[in-house]
Amino acid sequence: MRQTIGMLAVIALALSLAARWRNPDLATRGWKTGLHSLRRQLPLLAIAFTLAGYLEAVLPRDFIRSWMGAGAGLSGILLGSVAGGLLPLGPYIVFPMGAALQAGGAGIPTLVAFVTGWMLWGTGKLAFEFATLGPAFTLRRMVVYLVFPPLAGMLAYLITGP
Amino acid sequence: MLGVVRVLAALTVALGVVAYIQGGWSLWFQGLANAARTLYGAAGLLVLAFVISGLMEVLIPPPAIRKWLGGKSGVRGIMLGGAAGALTPGGPYVYYPICMNLYRNGAGTGTIMAYLAGKGVWDLARLPLEIGFFGGRFTAVRLAVTALVPLAAGLLGNYLFGGPPGRGAGGDTP
Numbered sequence: 001m002r003q004t005i006g007m008l009a010v011i012a013l014a015l016s017l018a019a020r021w022r023n024p025d026l027a028t029r030g031w032k033t034g035l036h037s038l039r040r041q042l043p044l045l046a047i048a049f050t051l052a053g054y055l056e057a058v059l060p061r062d063f064i065r066s067w068m069g070a071g072a073g074l075s076g077i078l079l080g081s082v083a084g085g086l087l088p089l090g091p092y093i094v095f096p097m098g099a100a101l102q103a104g105g106a107g108i109p110t111l112v113a114f115v116t117g118w119m120l121w122g123t124g125k126l127a128f129e130f131a132t133l134g135p136a137f138t139l140r141r142m143v144v145y146l147v148f149p150p151l152a153g154m155l156a157y158l159i160t161g162p
Numbered sequence: 163m164l165g166v167v168r169v170l171a172a173l174t175v176a177l178g179v180v181a182y183i184q185g186g187w188s189l190w191f192q193g194l195a196n197a198a199r200t201l202y203g204a205a206g207l208l209v210l211a212f213v214i215s216g217l218m219e220v221l222i223p224p225p226a227i228r229k230w231l232g233g234k235s236g237v238r239g240i241m242l243g244g245a246a247g248a249l250t251p252g253g254p255y256v257y258y259p260i261c262m263n264l265y266r267n268g269a270g271t272g273t274i275m276a277y278l279a280g281k282g283v284w285d286l287a288r289l290p291l292e293i294g295f296f297g298g299r300f301t302a303v304r305l306a307v308t309a310l311v312p313l314a315a316g317l318l319g320n321y322l323f324g325g326p327p328g329r330g331a332g333g334d335t336p
Contacts, residue, residue: 004298008210008290015217026220034216038209045208047170053197054177057189089166090253091288092208095295096200102296103196111296112304119282120311128254132262133274140323144275148311155307 045092052096061105070107070160077153080110084117085149088124108160113153120145207294215287218251224260231264231273239273240320244312247280251287271323276316283308 019026068076087094098106098114106114121142129138181189227246231239250257261274269277283305293301 004290004294005206005210007293008207008214011290012210012213012217015214015221019217019221022221027217030217030220031213032216033219034213035209037216038212041212044167044170047167047174049201049204050194050197051170051174051177052200053195054174054181054193056196057193058177058180058184089170091291093170095291096204099200099295100196102300108300108303111300112307115292115296115304116283116308116311119285119308120279122282125254125258128258132258133265137274140271140319141275141278144315144319144322145279148279148308148315152304152307152311156303159303159307 041090041092044090048089048093049096051093052100055097056100056103059100059104064101064104064106068101068106068110070109070157072107072110073157074150074154076107076110077113077150077157080106080113080153081117081121081149084114084119085121086123087118088122088126090124094118109153109157112156113149116152117149120148204294207291211287211291211294214290215251218249218287219256222249222251224250224256227260228263228267231269231277236270236272236320237317239270240276240313240316243269243273243276243316244280244284247277247282247312248284248286250277250281250285257281270320272316272318272320275319276312279312279315283311 015030016027019030066072067079070076072079084094084098087097094115098111101114102111126138129141178190178193181193185192227250231242231246247257250260257278261277264277265274289301292304296304
């Protein structure tokens with residue numbers, strides 16, 4: 001975690017310098033935009049972390065291991081894809097939930113399917129898509145994206161093994 | 163947003179009750195302790211992730227992406243679409259208007275499919291958060307197995323629903 005924070009700090013510094021180089025006010029505006037967004041999301045974040053904490057406490061580890069563990073195979077991958085795809089929530093909520101499942105014993109292939117399912121099928125963006133590109137496009141996109149989350153889970157299974 | 167907060171709050175309360183029924187106050191406090199532990203570990207990460215997202219938002223404004231991708235189609239459009247998706251910060255309220263504009267200005271079906279897939283699986287601003295919550299190994303595996311998704315989605319989109327750029331679903335735009 002410390003390494004990740006160090007890496008992020010370097011990225012934030014580099015982006016700040018790039019923004020400052022382009023326009024002296026741009027870096028300040030970027031920081032303000034980010035921190036304002038964080039402040040707006042704080043209530044949601046607090047609830048999301050609490051929810052994930054209870055999920056970790058309540059979900060029986062045996063259940064997670066047998067349904068979502070690396071040994072769950074294809075059924076775990078399909079379950080992960082559908083569960084991720086049905087979540088109409090942002091990354092700051094979905095990732096703590098996924099981390100709770102990981103702590104409970106969910107395997108990498110299932111979690112890859114879960115995260116990819118959320119990234120590609122996520123129902124949270126459907127309203128925006130309907131409004132901007134129309135329902136016919138959404139239908140076509142769903143046909144095209146249908147196979148990717150389970151496929152990603154299966155490929156992860158081939159890489160990481162049971 | 164308020165609706166989501168309420169639903170999640172109700173779910174959290176319900177899970178708290180389940181925890182109490184399952185294991186009394188000790189499991190109830192265990193849930194809170196889990197939350198505090200994760201939040202303590204991720205607090206710095208969250209602040210930096212939001213700041214990076216804000217900086218990317220001001221450094222790569224939506225008009226720049228529109229200008230970069232406008233009218234692109236074919237394999238070149240697909241590749242550029244995936245890359246542009248990875249670079250686009252923000253939520254659906256930012257990138258769907260970009261998509262609508264691109265589509266109306268002649269970008270192909272595959273380009274839009276690749277753009278949305280690139281935003282989904284390659285999103286650079288979200289990557290640090292993923293590493294923070296799931297770890298480097300998980301993120302590396304996830305990136306490796308989804309690396310070609312934008313390209314594949316774009317090609318498949320053009321193959322199944324392609325046609326001259328800007329045709330197709332663009333016609334359904336309200």
